[in-house]
Amino acid sequence: MPRDIAELKSLAERQPELATAAELQISLIETTRRVQGRLTTPWIESSTETLAARLAAGQSLLEFDQILFEWNDVRLLIRQVADILRRYDAVDADGVVALHNVGRAADLPERMRAWFNGTPSPDVEMLDEVLVWAARPYLQRTAEVLQQRVNFEGWRRRTCPACAAEPDFAVITATGERLLVCGRCLVRWPFAATDCPFCGNSDRSSITSMATADGIYRVAICNPCGRYIKALDGRKSPRPLLPYADPIVTLPLDAAVMRRQGK
Ligand SMILES: [Zn+2]
Ligand SMILES: [Zn+2]
Numbered sequence: 001m002p003r004d005i006a007e008l009k010s011l012a013e014r015q016p017e018l019a020t021a022a023e024l025q026i027s028l029i030e031t032t033r034r035v036q037g038r039l040t041t042p043w044i045e046s047s048t049e050t051l052a053a054r055l056a057a058g059q060s061l062l063e064f065d066q067i068l069f070e071w072n073d074v075r076l077l078i079r080q081v082a083d084i085l086r087r088y089d090a091v092d093a094d095g096v097v098a099l100h101n102v103g104r105a106a107d108l109p110e111r112m113r114a115w116f117n118g119t120p121s122p123d124v125e126m127l128d129e130v131l132v133w134a135a136r137p138y139l140q141r142t143a144e145v146l147q148q149r150v151n152f153e154g155w156r157r158r159t160c161p162a163c164a165a166e167p168d169f170a171v172i173t174a175t176g177e178r179l180l181v182c183g184r185c186l187v188r189w190p191f192a193a194t195d196c197p198f199c200g201n202s203d204r205s206s207i208t209s210m211a212t213a214d215g216i217y218r219v220a221i222c223n224p225c226g227r228y229i230k231a232l233d234g235r236k237s238p239r240p241l242l243p244y245a246d247p248i249v250t251l252p253l254d255a256a257v258m259r260r261q262g263k
Helices: 002-014 016-036 048-056 071-087 093-104 108-116 127-149 251-260
Strands: 167-172 178-182 188-191 207-211 217-222 228-233
Touching (some): 002 016, 016 071, 016 127, 016 251, 048 127, 071 127, 108 127, 207 251, 217 251, 228 251
Parallel strands (some): 167 228
Antiparallel strands (some): 167 178, 178 188, 207 217, 217 228
């Protein structure tokens, strides 16, 4: 994360039009880092064989009850993330009140469980984004522990082997393999180099690919489902993926996709 912050600071200087987005991201990273310093390491009771068998059966590993949420910290994070979003005008005055209410409510653990299990949240603006930030320190820590026990080489599915979320980014390795990066817990797993990770479309002629001028970042747009995924090309990049910085560094690619789709 310190490298992500350094990269975002440098981005804000290089590309002033991205400075606000970079500063917002830095604020969010710094808020979650404070909680990360207080995390306890979860103990996963399942044996390595059980975990490997789950993966072989196509089941993601992490169950909600295994995540050691410290609810007071989660509530604090929700409030702080909402305040940051408000400061950068990403939510309006009513929106921030609604988010604060979610963070205070007695049913927060049940709401978080529903979100974790993929149930769409009721209509509170930016709630899913806020829950990602509030849950990620705990999800990430638990996923790290799991990753020390099993590897995800054979997974090759469209959703995260640890927490079942969709990928948010990708990395192309030196050998041209594509790894997807989970949008929630940041775990990486291998996936077919050209298939769409959202709908599974494998018809290369219906997937449009674009790259930045330096070739470091690519985006693959799936024409049937309309979704797209960005990637860092490790064959061209002088540094590894920075999962908190690269989504912001590549915002111009998102804008290019939007223009292409006429949005
Ligand atoms: Zn995940
Ligand atoms: Zn698709």
